[in-house]
Amino acid sequence: MKPLAAAIALLPSATLAHPGHHDHADPTHLLTQGDHVATIAMIAAVGIAAWALLRGRS
Secondary structure, three states: HHHHHHHHHHHHHHHHOOOOOOOOOOOOHHHHHHHHHHHHHHHHHHHHHHHHHEEEOO
């Protein structure tokens, strides 16, 4: 569980990928900006890792 906590602690720094206002950004903006794609990939990887680690514990 400690590696998962460390990964979650790193996420806030990843969300500050680039400065600017996103008020006018359309949904495809998340898929066309490399920093957003990397953040989405990191969130997915943490979710999959948590699922893999916790699926056997019940």
